[in-house]
Amino acid sequence: MRPVIIAANWKMNTTPADAGELARTIAGRTREADVVRVICPPSVCLAAVRDAVVGEGIGVGAQNVHHELAGAYTGEVSAPMLAGLATWVILGHSERRRDAGETDALIGRKLGRAVEAGLRPILCVGELLDEREAGRAVDVVRAQLAGALAGHDPDTLRAAGLVIAYEPVWAIGTGRTASGADASAMADAIRAALRDAGWGSAADDVPVLYGGSATSGNIAEFLAEPAIDGALVGGASLKPDEMAGMVGRAAITAAARRAADA
Ligand code: PGA
Numbered sequence: 369m370r371p372v373i374i375a376a377n378w379k380m381n382t383t384p385a386d387a388g389e390l391a392r393t394i395a396g397r398t399r400e401a402d403v404v405r406v407i408c409p410p411s412v413c414l415a416a417v418r419d420a421v422v423g424e425g426i427g428v429g430a431q432n433v434h435h436e437l438a439g440a441y442t443g444e445v446s447a448p449m450l451a452g453l454a455t456w457v458i459l460g461h462s463e464r465r466r467d468a469g470e471t472d473a474l475i476g477r478k479l480g481r482a483v484e485a486g487l488r489p490i491l492c493v494g495e496l497l498d499e500r501e502a503g504r505a506v507d508v509v510r511a512q513l514a515g516a517l518a519g520h521d522p523d524t525l526r527a528a529g530l531v532i533a534y535e536p537v538w539a540i541g542t543g544r545t546a547s548g549a550d551a552s553a554m555a556d557a558i559r560a561a562l563r564d565a566g567w568g569s570a571a572d573d574v575p576v577l578y579g580g581s582a583t584s585g586n587i588a589e590f591l592a593e594p595a596i597d598g599a600l601v602g603g604a605s606l607k608p609d610e611m612a613g614m615v616g617r618a619a620i621t622a623a624a625r626r627a628a629d630a
């Protein structure tokens with residue numbers, strides 16, 4: 369039975385002065401035992417969020433990690449530096465692919481660092497609008513996966529709890545979403561790609577999240593799809609009411625899965 373996960377990507381929002389209070393408010397409004405909750409604040413806010421959610425069972429994640437362990441990389445944060453601050457990490461977000469020129473191969477190296485450091489990776493994939501319109505969405509996502517996962521042992525990644533977030537780039541921050549059916553079809557394609565890459569039936573255990581303008585108002589469409597295991601949420605994740613609505617809906621799916629599994 370796969371978990372149901374709601375992961376908050378706060379992006380470049382909040383400060384160390386206000387992140388703790390926001391995290392505490394969200395924690396208090398989202399206490400659903402069966403839902404895996406993760407908050408990924410800016411790196412300078414990790415300590416504040418960690419301290420704010422002690423005892424809440426909420427995972428704290430970084431939004432990126434460097435592909436080297438240490439050295440002359442001004443402004444960067446390495447995986448070992450996150451020890452004690454984060455237990456999750458987002459990798460390959462489309463904004464980093466776009467703004468920092470991250471390639472699939474580089475993201476693959478980050479993935480290795482994350483796993484070595486015991487961080488649970490959320491690997492982001494997703495196509496651009498013109499790629500979808502050209503009918504190439506699945507090919508693009510397959511290539512992103514192949515590039516990032518190349519050379520990684522499936523058993524190691526599975527043990528690290530690898531999560532894939534399908535985030536169509538045209539849906540991020542636009543108010544436009546994929547349909548539940550399209551997201552589900554992509555989740556199937558992602559697991560098929562993993563099977564083809566040597567994962568075998570372990571591909572079925574990998575959680576696949578949807579991301580891109582997810583809100584409390586549309587999350588049900590995604591959580592109704594058995595192939596989708598939750599959401600990676602940007603804008604709406606900064607709003608406690610929205611988080612309460614999304615985690616509340618996720619709890620319904622989690623309970624249904626538990627009942628079906630019993
Ligand atoms: P959004 O961002 O929910 O604001 O579209 C999602 C993401 O980029 O992870």
